[in-house]
Amino acid sequence: MGERKTVRKWFWVWDFDKEERWLNEMALQGWVLDGVGFCTYHFKKCEPGExxxxxxxxxxxxxxxxxxxxxxxEFVGRFTMWIYFRKRVEDGAFDLYSDIDSKIAHLDRIGRVLAVIGGLNLLCAFMNSVGVGTWVGVLNTICATVLMYGLGRIHGKKESLQQxxxxxx
Amino acid sequence: MIENMALTESTYYILLSLVSPQHGYGIMQQAEALSNGRVRLAAGTLYGALSAMVDKGWIRQLPVEEGSRKKEYQLTEKGRSVLGNEVARLRELADNGERILGMAQEE
Structure with a gap:
């Protein structure tokens, strides 16, 4: 008991379901999530599938x-607005959302945050293109593009749920 | 207008579970037991539904007992009448289904 390890891994925001799947694969292999940070996951040893x-x-x-x-x-940790929970499998089924409406509401929350940050980057890109820091403006444009792409991916997930x-x- | 709208299955079972006071986990267990294990309310869904129902006045939060963090909820009179209307609507759905399918079998 007490064995720990840290894994650095990158997930795009719109791949949160992929992230969750990976964390559950880790738990199946006997490593349960015990803390989170920027691109950082701390695990502790557990029974496989516990x-x-x-x-x-x-x-x-x-x-x-x-x-x-x-x-x-059990609340495991928080990184920005993302929160992580774990629950012993023997204590019963564990899902956060059990109907389509609440899944759509969750995607809406993610979409709103992406839209606000994307919009701010676009604004910064515009202001920097007028001023001196051209390369900062380019960076902002790239960020805005990535965030808008993410917004599109979230929207796609939402559309299939709405159907x-x-x-x- | 809203009184004529169908409740979701989650809403229906949450309201039914709150005829007597119940805390969050109790509601989940109650709904599962009432539906013979078919309806499993997830905590995030339940949390959102409870606050929406408190806002509508269908349920109320009971004063939190000292030394306990668990919030208990109970059906209000308004909630009871919403539930009554829904039972009547569901009966109509089931009656029509049985009647029409029953006729189809006789032909």
Whole structure:
């Protein structure tokens, strides 16, 4: 017991489901998430398959975390607006969202943040192109482009859920 | 207008679970038991639904007992009438389905 390791890995924001899948594969291999940072994941040794891990984007809300803990989940950590939970598999099924509407609401939250940051970068790009720092402007334009691409990916995920929502709830 | 709209399955089972006071985890267990394990409310979905229902006045949060962090909720009169309307709507759906499918079988 007590063995730990740190893995550095990059995930795009719109690949949060891929990130979650990877964290659960790690748990299956006996490494459960124990802390998060910028592109950094801390793990501690566990029984293979002992835990399920979930993540989501949600503005800071202590009462939400208390609510999650009340349902048997453990708060692992937070990086920016992303929060990470784990729960013992033997304590029952673990999902954060069980209907289409709340999944869409989650994507909307992510989309709004990407839109705001993307918009700010666009504004900076414009202001820098007028001023001296041309290369900073180029950097801002690249950031804005990446964020807009991300917004498109999130929108795509949302559209397929909305299509399902026309027939199911 | 909203009174005529269909409740989601989650909403329906959350309201049914709150006929007597219940905390979050209790609601999840109750909904699962009532539906024979079919309806599993996820905590994030439940959290959002509870605050929306408190805003609508369908349920109310009970005063938190000292030394406990668990918030308990209970159905209000308004919530009970929303639930009553929904039961009538569901009965209509089921009756029509049975009647029409039943006729189709006789032909």
């Amino acid at each position: 835990y399920a891990v979930r993540l989501e984007m949600r503005p800071h809300d202590e009462s939400y975390i208390a609510f999650m803990e009340e349902t048997g989940a 399902a929502r026309q027939l199911y709830e």
